[in-house]
Amino acid sequence: MTTQSHIEKRAKILDAALHLFVDQGFHATPTAAISKAAGVSAGILFHYFKTKEDLIYTLFLETKLEFYRVMMTGLDKVKSPEGKFRLIWSNMWNYGVDQPHKFKFVQQIHNSPFEDKIKEDNAILDMTDKMTQSIHAAIDAGILKNVPIELHMNNFYFLILGLVELIWQKPELRNNNTFIEQAWECFWDCHKT
Amino acid sequence: MTTQSHIEKRAKILDAALHLFVDQGFHATPTAAISKAAGVSAGILFHYFKTKEDLIYTLFLETKLEFYRVMMTGLDKVKSPEGKFRLIWSNMWNYGVDQPHKFKFVQQIHNSPFEDKIKEDNAILDMTDKMTQSIHAAIDAGILKNVPIELHMNNFYFLILGLVELIWQKPELRNNNTFIEQAWECFWDCHKT
DNA sequence: TAAATTATTGAGTGACTACTCAATCACATA
DNA sequence: TATGTGATTGAGTAGTCACTCAATAATTTA
Numbered sequence: 001m002t003t004q005s006h007i008e009k010r011a012k013i014l015d016a017a018l019h020l021f022v023d024q025g026f027h028a029t030p031t032a033a034i035s036k037a038a039g040v041s042a043g044i045l046f047h048y049f050k051t052k053e054d055l056i057y058t059l060f061l062e063t064k065l066e067f068y069r070v071m072m073t074g075l076d077k078v079k080s081p082e083g084k085f086r087l088i089w090s091n092m093w094n095y096g097v098d099q100p101h102k103f104k105f106v107q108q109i110h111n112s113p114f115e116d117k118i119k120e121d122n123a124i125l126d127m128t129d130k131m132t133q134s135i136h137a138a139i140d141a142g143i144l145k146n147v148p149i150e151l152h153m154n155n156f157y158f159l160i161l162g163l164v165e166l167i168w169q170k171p172e173l174r175n176n177n178t179f180i181e182q183a184w185e186c187f188w189d190c191h192k193t
Numbered sequence: 194m195t196t197q198s199h200i201e202k203r204a205k206i207l208d209a210a211l212h213l214f215v216d217q218g219f220h221a222t223p224t225a226a227i228s229k230a231a232g233v234s235a236g237i238l239f240h241y242f243k244t245k246e247d248l249i250y251t252l253f254l255e256t257k258l259e260f261y262r263v264m265m266t267g268l269d270k271v272k273s274p275e276g277k278f279r280l281i282w283s284n285m286w287n288y289g290v291d292q293p294h295k296f297k298f299v300q301q302i303h304n305s306p307f308e309d310k311i312k313e314d315n316a317i318l319d320m321t322d323k324m325t326q327s328i329h330a331a332i333d334a335g336i337l338k339n340v341p342i343e344l345h346m347n348n349f350y351f352l353i354l355g356l357v358e359l360i361w362q363k364p365e366l367r368n369n370n371t372f373i374e375q376a377w378e379c380f381w382d383c384h385k386t
Numbered sequence: 387t388a389a390a391t392t393a394t395t396g397a398g399t400g401a402c403t404a405c406t407c408a409a410t411c412a413c414a415t416a
Numbered sequence: 417t418a419t420g421t422g423a424t425t426g427a428g429t430a431g432t433c434a435c436t437c438a439a440t441a442a443t444t445t446a
Contacts, residue, residue, distance in 0.1 A: 006423080024306055027220030030403060041425045046405060104304060111300050113217055147375040150359055155379055158355030162347035170343070182340040186348055190383035199393080223433060234395045239435060 010048050012038040014059055022104045026056060026112075060109050061121055063102045068127040070095045081138045082188070088131075089160060089187060096164030097174060103164060144191050152191060159187050203241050205231040207252055215294045215301065219249060253302050254314055256295045261320040263288045274331045275381070282353060282380060289357030290367060296357060337384050345384060352380050 016037035020029040031052055035042045049055040071091050078084050096103040109115060135152050138144040144152060163183050166173065173179045209230035213222040224245055228235045242248040264284050271277050289296040302308060328345050331337040337345060356376050359366065366372045 009423090025218070025220055027218055028306075031405080032403080042404095043406080043426065044424055047423070052404065107304050111297060111304070113221075145375070145379065147379065148372065150363070151356075151372075151376060151379065154355035154359045155352060155383075158351040159348060159383070161354075162351030163344075166343055166347045179341065179344075182338070183344060186338065186340065186344065186383045190348075190352070190379045202393090224435080225433080235434095236396065236436080237394055240393070245434065 009038075009040060009044070013040065013045055013048060013055070014062070017055055017059055018063070018101050018105055021056070021059070022101045022108065025108075026114075031055075056109075056114060057118055059105065060114070060118060064106055065121060065123055067095060067102065067106060068124055072127065072130070081134075081141065081143050082192075084134065085138075085188075085191070086184065089156075089184065092160045093163050093167070096160070097167050097171075100168060107161075142193055145193050155190055159190065163187075202231075202233060202237070206233065206238055206241060206248070207255070210248055210252055211256070211294050211298055214249070214252070215297045218301075219305075219307075224248075249302075249307060250311055252298070253307070253311060257299055258314060258316055260288060260295070260299060261317055265320065265323070274327075274334065274336050275385075277327065278331070278381075278384070279377065282349075282377065285353045286356050286360070289353070290360050290364075293361060300354075335386055338386050348383050352383065356380075 013034060017029070017034045020034055020037060031045055032042050034055075035045045038045075045055070049058060071088055073091055075084060075087060078087050109118070131153070132149055135144060135149050139146055139149075139152075206227060210222070210227045213227055213230060224238055225235050227248075228238045231238075238248070242251060264281055266284055268277060268280060271280050302311070324346070325342055328337060328342050332339055332342075332345075
């Protein structure tokens with residue numbers, strides 16, 4: 001079967017594109033550079049992806065999906081609401097630190113005109129929904145501040161973004177437990193009642 | 194004197210570039226589109242700016258400088274440390290809400306490969322320094338949490354970023370005092386001891 | 387007013403880009 | 417082995433881009 005090398009080649013193209021897009025930007029990255037970095041011919045890229053835009057969309061959707069999946073990992077093993085939030089918080093910043101290119105890429109799309117053109121995948125909408133419900137429940141239980149859910153969501157996301165960027169700058173912070181506890185304290189004080 | 198129309202023309206080019214860069218991205222925006230939007234000939238752009246990159250750098254520096262200046266406006270009239278932080282917080286998100294293109298543009302550069310190429314202006318370094326010292330003093334005075342300054346800085350900046358994006362989505366929140374107070378409470382709880 | 391300087395134009399140029407396509411290759415099935 | 421199917425190549429194409437430049441207009445200076 002060629003299927004194996006088939007999938008591998010597709011993945012190589014996506015990976016090469018990811019790195020080049022983040023390091024140089026979409027439009028500054030010629031498709032020829034992508035195929036070269038992936039070690040394939042210029043033409044084959046258009047066999048796997050209809051257009052360059054199609055490649056960008058595919059990369060965005062697959063990356064965001066992976067991100068959301070990782071974010072929720074192990075959630076059912078935790079009981080307390082604070083524990084749940086701490087796990088998601090931890091999952092998210094760890095993903096950002098481990099996968100800087102993927103994390104940056106999602107960011108990059110987020111503040112770009114592509115954002116509007118991409119209709120959200122159902123799986124992603126489900127995740128957002130799940131998150132909204134968790135926050136709602138925690139507010140009702142008196143655990144989180146009684147402020148609009150959107151405010152919680154944005155504070156949640158952007159505080160993690162800031163943390164990830166900080167650890168990118170100073171990687172040693174990652175294993176500094178005191179620091180991680182401080183970061184959590186700031187985060188939790190922001191949300192808790 | 195041509196100086197007046199001279200400056201106006203330059204400003205028109207910068208303004209057209211700002212809008213197009215934000216709406217379409219740097220590389221997706223041809224210089225011809227910029228000059229057309231600015232109502233000038235294609236050639237004159239290169240009279241005012243050596244290259245397209247030079248235009249981007251200039252726009253970035255001037256915008257960031259304006260942002261930092263606005264951020265510090267009225268600071269000497271406030272006495273209490275909490276009042277100072279609240280004023281900077283307020284200045285920043287108001288600027289973001291009022292100048293979405295400028296705000297987005299600074300963001301856009303921030304997560305792009307240009308970031309590294311641009312050496313910070315002295316005026317900007319001064320501002321960052323001022324900020325660092327204020328936070329340091331507030332920690333010593335027991336007002337802010339005793340956590341690394343970089344953590345305060347990032348939490349500060351990213352929480353505002355989240356607030357600005359939220360108000361972009363729901364502009365009516367801007368005049369909702371209850372909401373603004375809630376946003377401040379989250380922000381302040383994150384930082385205060 | 388004359389000369390020097392600067393602002394402005396827009397057609398032109400060489401380099402580059404996304405995408406195509408005819409040809410070849412790898413492999414599976416019969 | 418013969419035939420069919422999809423994978424793969426890379427030179428070719430039509431179009432786009434940043435930037436130039438010779439020519440002209442506007443403005444300043446002497």
